[in-house]
Amino acid sequence: MVKRSLALGELLPKIREAYRREEIDAETARYLTMASKAQQKDWQALYVDPEQYAPRGLQLKQWLFGGQSIATKVALFAIEDYPGLIVSDLFGEDSYFADADLFWLKQNEAIAAKRDAYIEAGWSDVIVLEPGQYFHSWDHEKTPKKKGGKVIITVSHRGEVECHEGWLSRKEARRARDQSEGSEQEEIAAKPSRPELSGPMQNYVDLHRHAAVRAAMLDHPGTALRLMVAHAIAGSGLWQVRCEPQRTANETIAASLA
Structure with a gap:
């Protein structure tokens, strides 16, 4: 309350007098402080000029700040780094940058630094929208960083900055899914198939299986005979007929066999 009274006391005498006579409303007096x-x-x-119009209320606020009243709370940079004048609203809780151009110079530097930090953190891309341009989440899909998600930074005309992490436009998200599915299919096709059994184990199984069949055939000679005849008639890679490799030691023995 003391600070507010002191602020009103800093007004020009004619303005204070007009405020006392209630010719100036409280909101206008507040902005004039x-x-x-x-x-x-x-x-x-x-x-005092009857032919001129003196702005009141919010119009006065815009007039004082050149059309832009930017609160210090929206700054990404440290307030101590701002070399210009900061105006405090003793009737409220906010303070404002008196020089909007100087604010935007510092704010844009801070936004660029934030963008670089995102890139260093591994994000595929960081898009900074023009001031006042909205981010439409309905036209984007949430996408994590490891799958190519981007960061979209929005900036309002009042200097507010908001970072939307992990988004792709619907078109980009659809393209990313198609590429991912294609890569997975290529990886599956390129991956060599491995046999269920190793070479020695396969040999072990084959020999024991054949031995089991042979042992079973000993108990079923009729079945064994039919199998032999079928292989002999039809021909099979499992059936072979070879001449007995006999030879005579001399011609006399050969003649005796003729």
Whole structure:
């Protein structure tokens, strides 16, 4: 309350007098306490001139800050790094940057640094939208960083910055899914098939299986005979007929066999 009274006391005498006579409303007086002496004089000149219009209320706030009233709470940079004038609203909780151009210079530097930090953190891309351009989540799909998600930074005309992490446009997300599915199919096709059994184990199984069949055939000679005849008639890679490799030691023995 003391600070507010002191702020009202800093108004030009004619402005204070107009406020006491209730010719100036409380909101207008509040914004005038945020004005410099030069601005108060300019506004007073408009106020006393019947042919001029002196802005009131929110119009006065815009007039004081050149159309942009940017609160210090939206700054990404440290307030100590701002070399310009900061105006405090003693009737409220906010303070404002008096020089909007200087604010945007510092804010854009901070946004660029934030973008670089995201890139260093491994994000595929960081898109900074133009001030006032909205981010439409309905036209995007949530996508994690490891799958190519991007960061989209929005900036309002009032200097507010918001970072939307892990998004792709619907078109980009669809393309990423198609590429991922194609890569998985290629990987499956390129991956060589491995046999269920190793070479020695396969040999072990084959020999024991054949031995089991032979042992079973000993108990079923009729079945064994039919199998032999079928292989002999039809021909099979499992059936062979070879001449007995006999030879005579001399011609006399050969003649005896003729």
